[in-house]
Amino acid sequence: MQLSIQRYLIIISLASMLNALSLTAAASPQKKLHWIPHFIESGIEPKAARDYQDKALWGYIDHTGQFVVKPIFDWAEQFYDGAGEVTISKQNFLVDKSGRTVAARSDEDTHDCNTDKEIKFEKDLLDATGKLLIPKPEDVTVYAFSEGYAQFCMPHRYVKKHYPQYHQKFDDYEQKNDTEREERKKDGHFGFIDEAGKIVIPPKYYRVKPFKNGLAEVEYSNEGSIRSGWVNSKGELLGGQLFGGVGQFINERAVITNYTKPDMTYSIIDSKGKIIVDALEEANEFYNGVASIKRDHKWSLIDTDGKVLKELPYLKVNYYRDGLALVSTDLGSGYIDDKGDLVIPLRFAHAENFHKGLAPASIKLDLAQRQAILNQFKEWKIGYINTAGKFVIAPKYIGARHFREGLAPVRIGYKWGYIDINGKLKIPAIYDDARSFSEGLAPARQGPLWGYIDKTGQWQIKPRFRKDENSFSQIPIGNFSEGMALTQLSGESWRFIDRHGNYCFKRGPWEWVRDTNNVFHEGLASVRLESDQGETQGYMDKLGQVKFKGFSSGSSFAEGLARVTIRKSYSHPHKTGYIDKTGKLVIAAKYDDGKSFSEGLAAVATGYHLPRHFVGKWKFIDRKGRTLTNGNFDDVKNFSGGMAAVKIKDNWGFINKLGQLTIKPRYDYVESFANGRALVKSKDRFGYIDKTGRIILPIKYSLAASFSDGRALVVVPSQPDIAFNTNESIAFELKPNQKVEDCLLELPDAE
Numbered sequence: 183m184q185l186s187i188q189r190y191l192i193i194i195s196l197a198s199m200l201n202a203l204s205l206t207a208a209a210s211p212q213k214k215l216h217w218i219p220h221f222i223e224s225g226i227e228p229k230a231a232r233d234y235q236d237k238a239l240w241g242y243i244d245h246t247g248q249f250v251v252k253p254i255f256d257w258a259e260q261f262y263d264g265a266g267e268v269t270i271s272k273q274n275f276l277v278d279k280s281g282r283t284v285a286a287r288s289d290e291d292t293h294d295c296n297t298d299k300e301i302k303f304e305k306d307l308l309d310a311t312g313k314l315l316i317p318k319p320e321d322v323t324v325y326a327f328s329e330g331y332a333q334f335c336m337p338h339r340y341v342k343k344h345y346p347q348y349h350q351k352f353d354d355y356e357q358k359n360d361t362e363r364e365e366r367k368k369d370g371h372f373g374f375i376d377e378a379g380k381i382v383i384p385p386k387y388y389r390v391k392p393f394k395n396g397l398a399e400v401e402y403s404n405e406g407s408i409r410s411g412w413v414n415s416k417g418e419l420l421g422g423q424l425f426g427g428v429g430q431f432i433n434e435r436a437v438i439t440n441y442t443k444p445d446m447t448y449s450i451i452d453s454k455g456k457i458i459v460d461a462l463e464e465a466n467e468f469y470n471g472v473a474s475i476k477r478d479h480k481w482s483l484i485d486t487d488g489k490v491l492k493e494l495p496y497l498k499v500n501y502y503r504d505g506l507a508l509v510s511t512d513l514g515s516g517y518i519d520d521k522g523d524l525v526i527p528l529r530f531a532h533a534e535n536f537h538k539g540l541a542p543a544s545i546k547l548d549l550a551q552r553q554a555i556l557n558q559f560k561e562w563k564i565g566y567i568n569t570a571g572k573f574v575i576a577p578k579y580i581g582a583r584h585f586r587e588g589l590a591p592v593r594i595g596y597k598w599g600y601i602d603i604n605g606k607l608k609i610p611a612i613y614d615d616a617r618s619f620s621e622g623l624a625p626a627r628q629g630p631l632w633g634y635i636d637k638t639g640q641w642q643i644k645p646r647f648r649k650d651e652n653s654f655s656q657i658p659i660g661n662f663s664e665g666m667a668l669t670q671l672s673g674e675s676w677r678f679i680d681r682h683g684n685y686c687f688k689r690g691p692w693e694w695v696r697d698t699n700n701v702f703h704e705g706l707a708s709v710r711l712e713s714d715q716g717e718t719q720g721y722m723d724k725l726g727q728v729k730f731k732g733f734s735s736g737s738s739f740a741e742g743l744a745r746v747t748i749r750k751s752y753s754h755p756h757k758t759g760y761i762d763k764t765g766k767l768v769i770a771a772k773y774d775d776g777k778s779f780s781e782g783l784a785a786v787a788t789g790y791h792l793p794r795h796f797v798g799k800w801k802f803i804d805r806k807g808r809t810l811t812n813g814n815f816d817d818v819k820n821f822s823g824g825m826a827a828v829k830i831k832d833n834w835g836f837i838n839k840l841g842q843l844t845i846k847p848r849y850d851y852v853e854s855f856a857n858g859r860a861l862v863k864s865k866d867r868f869g870y871i872d873k874t875g876r877i878i879l880p881i882k883y884s885l886a887a888s889f890s891d892g893r894a895l896v897v898v899p900s901q902p903d904i905a906f907n908t909n910e911s912i913a914f915e916l917k918p919n920q921k922v923e924d925c926l927l928e929l930p931d932a933e
Contacts, residue, residue: 226564226885227582228562228580231580231593234555235614238531238547239256239547240256240268241254241281241542241543242541243530245505245506245539247517252281255268256269260535260537261542262537263288264278264279298392301327303322303334306318307381308381309380310382322335322336329392329393329396330376330393331383331398331415332374332376333390333391333392336370336373340385345385345386348371348384348386372385372388372390382415383398388402394430394431395431397412397414397420399430410425411424420451420453421455426440430467432467433468433470434453435450435473436450436451448462448464448465450465450488452486458488459484462476464476468486469505472491472520472522474507480493480494481496482494494509496509497672503535503537508534510532511528512629515532516528516529516533530545531544549596561899562900563898563900564579564581564897566590566603566893566896567894568893569857569858569889571870571878571880574605576605577898579592580593583618583895584890585603585891586891587619587891588602590891590895591616595611596614610639612639613628613635614628617661620662622637623662623667627657629645630649632645632646632658634659634662643679647659647671649670650672658670662681663701663703665702666679666707703738706723708738709721719736719746732748733746734748740779740780741780742762743761743784744778745759745777747771748767757773758771758775773787774789775798779805783804784802785818786800787813799814800815810841816829819852819853822854823855825855827860828847833849833850834849834862836852836873836875844875845875848864854888857890859894860873865881866884868883869881869882869883
């Protein structure tokens with residue numbers, strides 16, 4: 183199905199116009215603020231390019247896979263109560279099954295909430311022997327009966343008096359700081375009574391659900407850890423144990439969750455407590471006698487005895503709804519029936535589960551349509567200057583990254599390629615994303631998958647890595663360092679690979695889920711270790727052996743030392759010190775923060791941490807812990823080229839290794855020296871100084887980066903009302919009504 187791009191452009195233009203009018207009414211004149219995350223690390227590209235790189239439009243399909251509500255929306259939620267919530271350009275509204283807007287839902291779906299409904303219970307509460315426990319208690323909450331039993335919630339004061347063995351204790355810290363626990367403390371504990379008011383299962387559970395087919399789901403809380411299971415009417419646990427999590431019984435089978443190290447696994451249990459299938463990576467609930475499971479990275483369809491009925495060649499398989507299960511591959515999403523047959527082809531970019539005959543689904547815009555949208559956005563052009571300030575690569579790119587190893591990624595339309603330091607396109611723009619080179623290899627993306635290319639553009643490690651939805655990292659692979667790189671397959675832990683794409687060692691009791699910067703430096707890598715006693719930071723060698731551990735956190739090694747934090751106990755604050763490559767603490771952990779060593783010196787601080795930044799005073803120490811400078815700096819950067827940037831109050835300057843201020847603090851922002859120049863910012867403009875403090879390239883650029891390979895990335899805005907902001911505090915704001923030619927600032931011609 184082809185969408186009229188003109189129609190879509192009209193829709194988003196109208197929405198943008200309404201949004202702009204509301205902004206103008208709120209505050210006039212209004213600046214266009216462009217958020218540029220990771221500018222120093224990753225360069226810059228238009229938000230429009232990121233938003234529409236894989237742009238898909240949503241509608242609603244029926245069981246034949248045909249759209250009954252046309253795909254014109256940015257997002258669509260599942261249909262229920264006769265309506266679906268949709269979004270166009272951040273505007274939300276409801277539509278019915280014909281695609282017409284409606285004011286409210288119709289309440290046409292039936293919701294079985296009776297068993298969770300409170301009832302009026304006027305009988306006495308009796309203990310298990312039938313003896314009076316609490317006469318007609320008004321503050322004990324009783325819920326609707328199911329199979330002859332009702333859930334009840336007993337306030338904590340009663341539990342403490344009558345069932346002290348089940349009373350949950352809350353320490354002072356949790357009572358003051360944990361809202362959910364405080365609410366639970368007020369509510370009480372749950373159990374079950376019969377119709378005579380006799381307690382058949384004492385109030386020892388955190389939560390319970392009604393009885394169904396002779397079993398009730400229960401949750402037990404012990405020191406903050408929630409465990410789940412089922413009990414019968416005698417209070418006996420099914421299988422004699424609690425689990426990490428449980429699902430509902432369907433076809434007398436249920437999925438249970440096992441929290442094991444290092445990964446979470448799943449099992450299928452029957453209604454008698456027997457484990458049918460164990461050690462699964464994923465598992466979905468049963469439907470019509472079948473369920474989909476994932477084992478050894480492969481999906482299959484099984485029957486109630488655990489017998490494999492059919493292999494399912496998909497990356498993801500969802501549970502059944504309306505008789506169909508959503509499946510997805512790199513080609514797209516579709517639906518299978520309860521025989522495992524693909525009945526709706528993989529033609530959708532994304533899709534959701536069916537409900538009452540409809541499912542949200544999306545189709546991807548083709549390249550021409552996306553390019554037409556991108557042509558509407560002309561926010562800036564990017565070029566590169568040399569150390570003399572000449573544009574050796576003219577501003578013509580809409581996206582670009584920094585030079586590394588003689589090449590820089592540039593965006594041409596929706597594709598990325600690489601140019602050399604003279605601006606010649608060395609690797610064609612054929613990638614969906616591309617990053618800078620390290621050790622001769624660069625991360626690149628083809629569709630949803632990442633791999634590594636060499637400097638000829640050939641795949642050295644073919645694309646197979648996919649970003650995990652729960653990952654904190656931007657991309658699922660990192661740069662190579664000392665012959666290894668961190669990578670992640672979707673749903674799996676981070677693992678090191680070599681230059682051939684092979685895993686370097688077997689998995690161990692560690693996880694590398696923080697980010698791709700946890701790479702090898704000086705033969706060791708910082709890794710996070712898990713055990714039954716909790717998490718700790720350690721260091722691993724290139725054989726995969728943990729050499730030492732026991733730290734709260736730790737940085738990579740630099741110049742033979744690594745910064746670590748240590749906490750004596752939960753009542754003590756974290757303190758920063760430095761270890762050598764044997765794990766010995768050679769500089770005592772007595773600082774509140776610190777940075778890695780560089781050129782024989784490291785910055786350390788005393789102060790305190792706020793959620794987003796550190797407040798305190800910084801100084802520099804040498805490898806023996808001796809103080810080089812007094813702690814008078816409000817912020818600092820590492821030494822580079824014999825100079826370190828320091829901040830005093832609101833201004834930045836530079837000191838030498840004697841601690842002397844060689845360049846007085848006068849700038850709003852600075853970067854460390856690179857290629858003999860330091861980037862500085864003053865009054866919303868950027869320029870460059872040398873080590874004497876002399877301005878060698880005028881402070882005139884709207885947005886610029888440090889030099890690398892003799893080139894610096896410079897952004898030239900196209901409109902006077904554009905403002906940039908980045909997460910590294912680099913920003914510029916163009917004044918309202920400023921002329922466009924003032925933004926260009928006498929742009930020189932390319933050489």
